[in-house]
Amino acid sequence: MATSKKVITREEWEKKLNAVKLRKEDMNTLVMNFLVTEGYVEAAEKFQRESGTKPEIDLATITDRMAVKKAVQNGNVEDAIEKVNDLNPEILDTNPELFFHLQQQRLIELIRQGRTEEALEFAQEELAPRGEENTASEVNAAILTSQSHEKDPKLPSLLKMLIWAQKQLDEKAVYPHINDLSTGQLEDPSE
Amino acid sequence: MSSLLSTVNSDNGRHGNGDTSGGDGRDLILHFLDKVRFSATRDAKEDEGEESPTELNTINSAGGFLVVSPDKLSVKYTSTNLHGHDVGVVQANKPAPFKCLTYYFEIFVKDSGAKGQVAIGFTKENFKMRRQPGWEVNSCGYHGDDGYLYRGQGKGEAFGPTYTKDDTVGGGINYATQEFFFTKNGALVGKVPKDIRGHLFPTVAVHSQNEEVSVNFGQKKYVFDIEGYEASERNKQQMAIEKISIPPNIGYGLIKTYLLHYGYEETLNAFNLATKTTVPPICIAQENAIDEDDSSYALNQRKTLRQLVRNGEIDAALTGLRDWYPQLVQDDKSVVCFLLHCQKFIELVRVGKLEEGVKYGRLELAKFVGLARFQDIVEECFALLVYEKPEESSVGYFLEDSQRELVADAVNAAILSTNPNKKNEQRSCNLHSPLEKLLRQLTVCCLERRSLNGDQGETFRLHHVLNNNRTRR
Numbered sequence: 001m002a003t004s005k006k007v008i009t010r011e012e013w014e015k016k017l018n019a020v021k022l023r024k025e026d027m028n029t030l031v032m033n034f035l036v037t038e039g040y041v042e043a044a045e046k047f048q049r050e051s052g053t054k055p056e057i058d059l060a061t062i063t064d065r066m067a068v069k070k071a072v073q074n075g076n077v078e079d080a081i082e083k084v085n086d087l088n089p090e091i092l093d094t095n096p097e098l099f100f101h102l103q104q105q106r107l108i109e110l111i112r113q114g115r116t117e118e119a120l121e122f123a124q125e126e127l128a129p130r131g132e133e134n135t136a137s138e139v140n141a142a143i144l145t146s147q148s149h150e151k152d153p154k155l156p157s158l159l160k161m162l163i164w165a166q167k168q169l170d171e172k173a174v175y176p177h178i179n180d181l182s183t184g185q186l187e188d189p190s191e
Numbered sequence: 192m193s194s195l196l197s198t199v200n201s202d203n204g205r206h207g208n209g210d211t212s213g214g215d216g217r218d219l220i221l222h223f224l225d226k227v228r229f230s231a232t233r234d235a236k237e238d239e240g241e242e243s244p245t246e247l248n249t250i251n252s253a254g255g256f257l258v259v260s261p262d263k264l265s266v267k268y269t270s271t272n273l274h275g276h277d278v279g280v281v282q283a284n285k286p287a288p289f290k291c292l293t294y295y296f297e298i299f300v301k302d303s304g305a306k307g308q309v310a311i312g313f314t315k316e317n318f319k320m321r322r323q324p325g326w327e328v329n330s331c332g333y334h335g336d337d338g339y340l341y342r343g344q345g346k347g348e349a350f351g352p353t354y355t356k357d358d359t360v361g362g363g364i365n366y367a368t369q370e371f372f373f374t375k376n377g378a379l380v381g382k383v384p385k386d387i388r389g390h391l392f393p394t395v396a397v398h399s400q401n402e403e404v405s406v407n408f409g410q411k412k413y414v415f416d417i418e419g420y421e422a423s424e425r426n427k428q429q430m431a432i433e434k435i436s437i438p439p440n441i442g443y444g445l446i447k448t449y450l451l452h453y454g455y456e457e458t459l460n461a462f463n464l465a466t467k468t469t470v471p472p473i474c475i476a477q478e479n480a481i482d483e484d485d486s487s488y489a490l491n492q493r494k495t496l497r498q499l500v501r502n503g504e505i506d507a508a509l510t511g512l513r514d515w516y517p518q519l520v521q522d523d524k525s526v527v528c529f530l531l532h533c534q535k536f537i538e539l540v541r542v543g544k545l546e547e548g549v550k551y552g553r554l555e556l557a558k559f560v561g562l563a564r565f566q567d568i569v570e571e572c573f574a575l576l577v578y579e580k581p582e583e584s585s586v587g588y589f590l591e592d593s594q595r596e597l598v599a600d601a602v603n604a605a606i607l608s609t610n611p612n613k614k615n616e617q618r619s620c621n622l623h624s625p626l627e628k629l630l631r632q633l634t635v636c637c638l639e640r641r642s643l644n645g646d647q648g649e650t651f652r653l654h655h656v657l658n659n660n661r662t663r664r
Contacts, residue, residue, distance in 0.1 A: 006643065013635070018222075020631045021229050024596055026654050027449070027627060033657075034446055035462070043461040050455045050494075052501065052592045154657060155442045160435040162629055165636035165651075172643045181437060182444050184628030 008175040010188055017186075028053040030155060037153040039066045039140065065143045072136040077106040080139065087143060095142050102139070221526055222622075223601040227568050230588045230597070241290050244283030244393050244408045251282055251320065257397060265405035268304060268397035278308075279397045280320045283408065286390035287313070287364055289647040292424065295363035295417045296393045297374075297407040300335065303356040304402030309335035311362045313371065313391040324394045329387050332396070333362065333373045333380070340373075340383060351380035359414040362393065365424060366648035374415040388645050445626045452624035454493030454603050488610045489515075493603050500599040505535040508602065519605050524558065527605045529565055532556055533572050534598045537589050540575045548576065 008016075032053045035044040041062040044055055064087055071080035081102055084091050092099045110119035141151035159181055166177055174189045246263035256270045257279030268279045287294035298311050312324030312332030324332030325341020332341050335354045339347030354360050354375055361374035364385060372382040395404055407413065443466060450459040492515050499508040509531055512520050519527055532555040539548035552573060559565040571586050578584040588594065604622060623631065630653055637651030 008639070016635045016639070017628075017631045020634045022627060022630060022634075023593075023654060024600060025593055026657055027630070028596075029657055030626075031446055031449055034442060035458075040462055040465045043458050043465055046458040046461045047450075047455060050458050050497070050501075051453075052596065153442065155445065156437060157432065158633065158656070159437050159441060159629065160432050162633040162636070163435050163437065164432045165633055165640070169636045169640045169643075172640060175639070178629060178632045181441050181629065182625065184623075184625035184632070186628070186632070 006173040007189070008173055010176050010186070013176045014186070025053070029056075030158070032056070034153040034155050036062060037144065037150065039069065041066060065140060068143065069136045069140050072102070072105065072139055075105075075109045075112070077102055077109055084139065084143065091142050098138055098142050221564070223530060223597060223604070224526060224564060224568065226597055227530075227594075230591075230593060231571065231586070241288035242285050243288050243294075244285045244296065245410075246284050246408065247281045247395075247406060248284045248392075249281075256321070257281065260405075264407075264410075265301065265403060266395060266397060267302075267403040268400060271400050272306075272308075272398050275323075275326070276321050277398075278321050278323050279402075280314075280318070280322065280324065280394060281396075282314060282316075282318070282320075282392040282394050283406075286316070286392050289364075289366055289390075289645075290650060292367055292421050292649050293363055293365050293417065294393075295361060295413065295415070295420075296409070297359055297361040297413050297415065298395050299359050299405045299407065300354060300356050300403075301405055302401055302403040303335070304397070304399040306399035307336050307353075307355050307402070308396075308398035309354070309402055309404055310341075310396040310398075311360050311373070312341075312394050312396075313362065313364065313387070314394040315387065316390060316392060318392075318394070323396050323398065330394070331371050331383070331385070331387065332394070333360065335360070340381075342383065342386075350383075351375065361413065361415045361417075363417070363420075364391065366644070367424060367428065369644065369647070377414040377416070379415075379420070445624075445629070449624045449626045451487055451490065452603075452607075453600065454490055454497050456490050456494035488612070489606050493606050496602050496606070497599040500531075500534065500602060501595050503534075503538040503541070503595065505531055505538055509535075512602065516606060516609055518609065524562065527601055529559055529568075530598045530601050532559075533568065533589075534595065536572060537575065537594065540581060541590055545576060 028047075028051045031051075032044060032047055032055055035047055036055050036057060036059070039062050041059055044059055044062065047053060048055060048059075064083070068080050068083045068087070071077070071083060081092065081099075092102075107119045110116075144151045162178070162181075169175065176186045176189055178184055179187055247259050247266060249259045249263060256268060256272075256277055257266050258269050259266050259281060263284075266279065266281050270277065270279075272278075283296070287296075298309075300309055303309065308323075310323050310325070310332040312330060314324050314327075314330040318324070318330055319327055323334065323341065324330045325334070325343060325347065326332075326345075328343040330341075330343055333339075333350060334341060334347065335358075337347065338349070338351050338353040340350035341347040351373065352375060359376055363372045363374070364370070365372055365382070368382075369385050370382040371385050373380045393406075393408070395406060397404055446462065447459065450456075450462065492511070496508050496511050499505070499511065509520065512527070512531075519525065522528070532551075536548055536552055536556060539545070539551060556569055556572065559569050572589060574584070574586045575581045575589060578586075581587060582590045634651055634653060641648050641650065
């Protein structure tokens with residue numbers, strides 16, 4: 001398969017880039033999806049007002065979700081469990097692993113508060129290897145799933161897809177790449 | 192200020208001749224006119240339907256050896272086979288569509304006849320219709336009597352089980368992996384690389400007395416779960432993509448530069464406030480890479496004008512522009528002026544002030560009628576007056592929210608182009624936010640790869656990715 005690769009100059013490539021029809025609504029949807037999934041409710045509200053983009057789920061549910069996340073982050077695990085059950089009691093029933101992690105977290109908090117003896121017994125058996133940030137995102141994801149919303153924003157997947165698509169095209173062509181994802185700057189083909 | 196003005200003026204002079212290759216703001220804004228045109232046509236363009244095979248081709252079949260049923264969905268060998276050049280071959284009436292992930296069809300062996308020499312496969316249009324698919328170059332066939340796969344190389348290769356009476360066998364093409372695949376009674380038998388380019392016809396062959404086969408081009412439910420197969424193929428690709436690692440929290444910076452670029456100032460402030468406490472410091476380092484000074488250029492004014500346009504307060508927006516950026520409205524026939532005047536007209540139509548609209552049109556829009564670059568849009572705009580319910584008409588897109596957003600974006604781009612800190616070439620880079628640049632690159636990479644694959648496979652459309660992902664998981 002010694003077929004030579006097609007060489008696409010920067011000029012040709014830029015022409016192709018400029019010919020792409022991106023819809024502004026789609027861009028805005030992507031941004032809104034990020035804000036909603038990551039739980040930035042105020043930014044999402046402002047964005048709805050500034051761009052007219054409708055959020056894909058009720059913004060009020062983000063507030064609830066973030067309150068749970070925050071409770072876990074602050075170590076109020078009991079409070080968090082209660083809030084999750086208020087939201088939807090099935091979440092913890094259907095996620096035994098998550099419930100377990102929350103219990104672990106509770107233990108860690110007990111230890112932190114100096115109530116070591118209480119905690120020690122259980123902790124010796126199953127000391128949590130994960131920090132509260134992990135558990136917090138786990139709760140966040142479980143709630144999103146229960147609301148039949150994807151747990152990850154679409155933006156990172158699209159960025160991964162870009163790297164993948166560039167790699168795929170590398171097999172067949174030489175063309176300008178984008179290597180710096182934060183600036184999106186086009187770089188001349190290396191050959 | 193005066194030096195700023197003179198820079199802009201000299202730019203205007205240089206690019207006034209319709210040369211669009213330059214990097215000056217005015218010409219960059221020209222592309223917003225194409226965006227208006229794109230809104231008019233995009234819904235129609237989205238679905239480029241491809242024809243699929245529906246029945247057997249009775250004209251091109253190996254006449255004399257076989258009989259195709261009146262419904263053109265089954266075929267029977269009626270002669271007695273004597274040698275290798277009297278195979279009864281029949282193709283579908285249309286080639287397999289290829290702007291999709293897979294193509295698939297099935298056959299059912301009603302009768303395996305004297306020898307059971309049934310075959311299923313794919314052939315080119317000019318295939319010799321008296322030969323088994325796979326016996327000749329540029330063809331591929333899975334044969335029932337030996338279970339071998341033939342790919343035009345004279346002899347076959349061991350591939351799968353034999354098949355006979357009452358078996359359902361399927362043949363498919365996976366365009367993403369460029370492979371043929373075959374199934375028997377609902378189970379995948381195997382796959383082989385597809386090294387044939389161009390249109391391929393679903394093909395069946397019968398080659399001994401009384402062999403009879405019916406075809407299913409999708410009019411009945413397939414025995415093989417093709418949807419499930421497609422989903423798992425997609426999933427494989429998705430898994431490969433998810434495995435790729437990207438810098439953590441890269442999304443935050445891209446969202447910020449996007450909000451900055453378009454002047455969504457309030458969202459930006461709320462986002463900054465919220466991320467200050469929650470996002471790990473790694474993102475801060477990234478933030479330094481963002482040229483805050485440049486991207487926040489005239490942020491507040493851009494935000495204010497965006498709000499005015501979005502609220503339909505076009506007069507106020509024009510006044511604001513005149514006060515802050517007189518150089519942008521100096522030329523009354525500039526793209527920004529044109530779009531704003533159109534929008535004012537549209538807003539009058541929206542609230543039913545038609546008479547005022549007509550007056551305004553005469554005063555402010557008539558002057559654009561003779562100009563080639565604007566003419567079609569002006570005419571479509573005026574057409575709003577003709578309809579009793581303009582929002583339901585073919586020019587209804589003018590009344591949609593997206594049109595306001597587009598005009599606001601044009602104003603935003605025009606203001607960005609006045610940034611004296613940017614050289615011309617940088618300005619052209621500045622037309623798109625980094626996020627958009629990435630998505631454009633993604634789109635072109637996918638399209639280009641597809642075109643190098645003979646245009647086979649699914650087209651990448653961001654719109655579909657954003658809206659279909661949920662069902663795919």
